[in-house]
Amino acid sequence: MVLQSGTKRILKLTPDGLEQILDVLHKIGFETIGPTLGNDAIVYETIGSIDDLPQGWTDKQEPAAYRIIKRNDQAYFGFNAAPQSWKRFLYPPDRTLFRIRRKGKGLEFMEQEENTAELALIGVRPCELEAITIQERVFTSSEQRDDSYLAVRKKLFIIAVNCTSSGGNCFCASMNTGPHAKENFDLALTEVVNANEHFFIVEIGSETGLSVIHDVESAEPTEDEVETAAGLVRQAESQIRKLDLDTTPKLLSANLEHPEWDEVSKRCLACGNCTMVCPTCFCSTVEDTTDLSGKLAERRRRWDSCFTLDFAKVAGGNFRTSPRSRYRQWLTHKLSSWVDQFGKSGCVGCGRCITWCPVGIDITAEVQKITGT
Template structure:
């Protein structure tokens, strides 16, 4: 384990730039912490944090100068691997017909700075969806192959996080090139740094950092343990899959359906949701293109087949979303579709909380069996 002083953080970012990566990291914009291009530490939300609760998000000043003193915002890293809009192909008229062209992937090597443990797990889940299923998404594959991941272990829990109960955080276990833990105490501000890949080791070697002391490693471990102990929510997954498989009907879905606005926020902020639709667009010059864009199972048109939409009620759409996340995702991909990041709770305008809904289903099911 190496030690990187706060004052040297730009050296790490510069080293990544020198080896050819575009840096993407947290930035403060539009009243939230989002992910976008950064040039150095000055672009990070230094000294800011986020206060989150169901249906609430606020950025606030911290009383220190932490670089990563917040958790996750409305963006997730999926927008860089699976962009919200992408052109699948375009068609152009020629004298003897038309030609189809597939746009190349941009070829940008990106270093993601500040990826949390839950987000690493979300990337692993999307890897299974896009790379390990029967159909390979070659654009995702190319973007993924060019990625360098700098993980940051969480030193504080957000108001809606529940990664500990999903066993996805707050400490990163693999899947990164470098993993940092930020330590701030009265006198010192530094990071412990661990390489998780040959590419990460190469960057660490360029920096020629000193070893972290035993006390510094202990302080980093204590910061992560503090985040875990702060976590106010949990999702009890024990026996949840069979429970969801048998409560396909029931008053509970109607009750949540009356609160849910079918706005799709939860699916758009979720780092694992992967549904998309395609749209054909014709141009005035006779050209055309097919666009692929994020879609949501909360959209009334999403389940449209000849004759109409299968899931016409909001209750049926919420049931589809929750049962897919926590039950049928296991059948499809061998894991839960939820990593416990809490985004869907924070960004739901009416504060619907997946942990509470799962708990309520458990109570309703127990009552039915007792009765």
């Protein structure tokens, strides 16, 4: 959305100001969803106030390892990618597509009443923001669209939070998706917390963002404050892991028989964890059932994974039986053929697939081995 000229793009907000924003959103009718503490992890759930945020907590992520630990400050957003992304709010893991009733010899379609909640997502990381944009392209770019995705997406209010530190498995900087959110948000926060002060620098990204923050107590930040926030975000750019965005797609498709595919498939359990936590993986399957009377049938769509054995199965055989072929499908689709299909990489560098791989397979290391970069 285009901002009116003369609009102040950057504001300073106290934590109380953030609370006021939530109040405004509630008054408009938004359901606010943000990070909370649950099951020893950061979990995106409905929040009522900033008291529900995991204040003072951070996470430690390594290949196949995730722990939450206490911070020595009271930051509200002092952690990195949560186990589950925002994917499930736009593209539910299990959704009824339709119900059909048997009527005499005939069949009759029962329409689902669209009752899309208006969601405000609080604390979307830049990489996650890009993931939402990528999925939007997947579901809406071809002739036949999934309108249910767009229905939720259109109504979203997004408060992005720039990262001021990087997690152990992050590589957004090399994927050009973070740590600073550039677009597609309504408001973007950078949290500054130190011994003396605790505030947010707010960038306004849309008219809706502007109207929401309009009556909230805010101040004009000093140049020093803006620079302090920007400096913290720059810090987060230093990341151990990286991928070469330019060369990877071609080099992967040119190395489909590389011996590393065999090596990695000895470690890969084909469990599909990576696809479940990936914020862009979109594969689904459907299940058709009837009720006990046999008169009412429904179709449910569920997340599926290209790692499942029957993913590429047809009546006459199975196109991908070996774990090698299934790992190769996942990696080459994500990083190479995705570019052919949708014009951009399917990876945002959030590192979830590294954290949640039970055997700690590191996508960036595998790419380096296969492409020789």
